[in-house]
Amino acid sequence: NAGVTQTPKFRILKIGQSMTLQCTQDMNHNYMYWYRQDPGMGLKLIYYSVGAGITDKGEVPNGYNVSRSTTEDFPLRLELAAPSQTSVYFCASRGSLSGNTIYFGEGSWLTVV
Amino acid sequence: AQKITQTQPGMFVQEKEAVTLDCTYDTSDPSYGLFWYKQPSSGEMIFLIYQGSYDQQNATEGRYSLNFQKARKSANLVISASQLGDSAMYFCAMTPYSGGGADGLTFGKGTHLIIQP
Numbered sequence: 001n002a003g004v005t006q007t008p009k010f011r012i013l014k015i016g017q018s019m020t021l022q023c024t025q026d027m028n029h030n031y032m033y034w035y036r037q038d039p040g041m042g043l044k045l046i047y048y049s050v051g052a053g054i055t056d057k058g059e060v061p062n063g064y065n066v067s068r069s070t071t072e073d074f075p076l077r078l079e080l081a082a083p084s085q086t087s088v089y090f091c092a093s094r095g096s097l098s099g100n101t102i103y104f105g106e107g108s109w110l111t112v113v
Numbered sequence: 114a115q116k117i118t119q120t121q122p123g124m125f126v127q128e129k130e131a132v133t134l135d136c137t138y139d140t141s142d143p144s145y146g147l148f149w150y151k152q153p154s155s156g157e158m159i160f161l162i163y164q165g166s167y168d169q170q171n172a173t174e175g176r177y178s179l180n181f182q183k184a185r186k187s188a189n190l191v192i193s194a195s196q197l198g199d200s201a202m203y204f205c206a207m208t209p210y211s212g213g214g215a216d217g218l219t220f221g222k223g224t225h226l227i228i229q230p
Contacts, residue, residue: 033217042117042204042220043158050215058217090158092217100146100165102218104158 003027006091006105013081013112021076021108023091029103031094032074033058034066036087037107043090049074081112115140117205117221125227126195133180134190134224136205144210147188148218149179152202161203164188166210200228 007022025032030051035043035058045058049068063085065077074093078085091105116139126132138147149161164172164179172179180189188207192199202225206218 031215035217040222042222043218044220045217048215048217088156100163101160107156
């Protein structure tokens, strides 16, 4: 009963390094999302995808890139990490036929130093 | 664009009392959905309850109910008979259903609820 799986759970990056947060869902959902949550705040949408090969920017896309080569996977790429990208990152998915249920991963804690 | 406002940064409530968490929203979309999520200290996002903008009745899920007042653009969460395990951050969120319904959620800043024994 995997649902939405994110890796890694914790990561420390140095300024200027790059990394990829992995997200996989096994529910055959069309829609996938990446959010970030800064301390004491709600989640903000970074990027989303409505299906394989289709991605679009959310509210806070700067400094990130995504790809959606398969239905299952939606990796988030951080290029040239900055301290402002220190946050908790959540991946989520929703099926077009699964009603209003949005499934979240457990989150990835990223610190840029 | 959508906006969610949660005006209570923190609340202290006595165990077994009922709790109302406030949420107001702003949107120009005629069709939308409203959600409440619980985030305990462990960090995961736990779905609590959903209300569609065209639903005639207020949503209920066990001890959770959503007091939906469309004209006032409010969607308050009511927790009956609070328990110590209810201590957590609570987020109100919404999504429009125009454009195919793929839009992500817009979240409020949350309310930190602490249940006292």
